Amino acid sequence: MTVTLADVAARAQVSPATVSRVLNGNYPVAATTRERVLRAVDELDYVLNGPASALAAATSDLVGILVNDIADPFFGIMASAIQGEIGGPGGRAGGERLAVTCNTGGSPERELTYLTLLQRQRAAAVILTGGAVENVPHAAAVAAKLRKLADAGTRVVLCGRPPAPDTDAVALTFDNRGGGKQLTEHLIELGHRRLGYIAGPEERTTTRHRLEGHRAALAAAGIEEDPRWTVHGRYDRRAGYEATLELLRRDPTLTAVVAANDSVALGACAALRESGLRIPADVSVAGFDDLPFSIDAVPSLTTVRLPLAEAGARAGRIAMGREEPPPGGIATVRGELMVRGSSGVPRA
Amino acid sequence: MTVTLADVAARAQVSPATVSRVLNGNYPVAATTRERVLRAVDELDYVLNGPASALAAATSDLVGILVNDIADPFFGIMASAIQGEIGGPGGRAGGERLAVTCNTGGSPERELTYLTLLQRQRAAAVILTGGAVENVPHAAAVAAKLRKLADAGTRVVLCGRPPAPDTDAVALTFDNRGGGKQLTEHLIELGHRRLGYIAGPEERTTTRHRLEGHRAALAAAGIEEDPRWTVHGRYDRRAGYEATLELLRRDPTLTAVVAANDSVALGACAALRESGLRIPADVSVAGFDDLPFSIDAVPSLTTVRLPLAEAGARAGRIAMGREEPPPGGIATVRGELMVRGSSGVPRA
């Protein structure tokens, strides 16, 4: 029924071993023989059996990418950049690798499940993107998995995620704290003194780091923070909308709202507008990430640009062994403050 | 080094066959034996070797999802919905399946490459999302691949993509033509007579269908279309921005701009604003898809909502054999016109 290596070998009048070597190209095969084999492959429309070859060679050409939310461009952009670096040549069997994106939905269990699945597939590399969950047992479980993966020869890279202790996973970490600080500093410079903050889910590292940056800026400016000024929610538009209404209810005198990310900021803008407030005349708004749509918001969003595509590409190259990991296995990727229309001088 | 089935068997004092059957759960095993095996699995921290099991069983638990652009929420939302239906139980080996998203970047070659890779992995199912490329040889090549995949037992489902002739792939097709027609009818009803159209890349089915719907509406209203009113571009914000400037240059009297999708529409809005035109007072704008950010645009975008998540979920269930395919293997998924702030009565 299905064509196998042996069929190709028979047709090309060589041994299966030779066909395998032609296909993997890491062993001298005479040009004429190679040609004959290739022709046979073509004529029979032969497709290598991946599992069989993975079993025999004890490696596979699968590369796993874990994302928290595939519907969120934040992850989509990174995943896209990673895939761009993975598809190309650089390995065995024609160099084609299958980059697979796995959507954890932010759930710790699914994260572990996917890691197990990738371990089961003997993945060539695994790249984890986005913030981690701050839960000690879970973090330990993940670290243990990562260690096992590494032991089995799988390269592990973290992209936009804090380093995993007791692991030799390479980490490209976003400087969320620094970015958050810069952003709030900018607002303080404009004259804001009463700033609301819409944070992400409490248990995520990204959330904590951005919030810490924000608070550091407040502290440095001698502004005492009112606990009512912080609301937690998910990283989406709707959460931003609701959180903003809540913030307004708690303290109608706020002159600025800093959002956990751009989607949240968009929701915040909607809520402010519906409440009859002008942006930035009445309330300034700031986001984080600088996703493509942020520049099109009205007014365009002041935010912190994270080089998602660059970081993803780099992570991809490191995972493929085409770029040296940073010294110590850890690199910090900084964001860049983008001052745009949504932030301005506070009303008198 | 690595733990194998045999190790588990030895530890549990049973044969490897029994361990395998416990793990796959499709053969009667006495409860006490099962328990003993499970304990051994746990103690040894055993992880099944995917390739080996795929080889022996001639099937794998991989499900491939092909998308044109993973950074575009249009695809992200579908992929997310599909994965949601795939992760759960419903098969062998604990029912866990690895849903993998492959980013073709819209390139026909990469599409074929990924299909081959999935064929090579003996994927359990493959789901192709988004429009197809209208190129006869390529379409034939894809159809041939799909046929081979189906022959090998891989279930093939198309989601938001036209049916593939000579294939028994199940197709959930978006009614792009109908949606486009409705949208333009709406604008015509408002009184618009000079409508610019920013189409997607020429070779995509989605592009053609939406454009056909637009033209059908024009024709039905007896409006003769000026060839200058149509510009082609990519499905992104930037293309919309540039195309709009071009349209304005060609005919400054246009009172409406219909965009190929929401991202394009956002770019169009930006261009219009920069040109000093008010939306919708001077020019109305319409998009397509109704992505989450569209409602937050200012003014919010009139568009056609496509039930991406629902369609994706359904495609996922069909791919997993948990839902009956539609009669004839083809179903049309309709969009819904969402009239919002970006469309209005044309200026006098």
Place this chain on the structure above:
DNA sequence: GACTGTATAGAAAGCGCTTGCTGCGTTGCT
């Protein structure tokens, strides 16, 4: 011309798992 070295191809032993078939002990039936 005998000997060593090099280039290329083949034989065969698995890789770790699944599964058809066989075998045995036990229960159900008459």
Place this chain on the structure above:
DNA sequence: AGCAACGCAGCAAGCGCTTTCTATACAGTC
């Protein structure tokens, strides 16, 4: 009590490929 039927576990034969080791055929060397 005797026989059939059944439930459960093991044996062993692969699944299709990779790779080590071996064999052959030359070309080069003194």
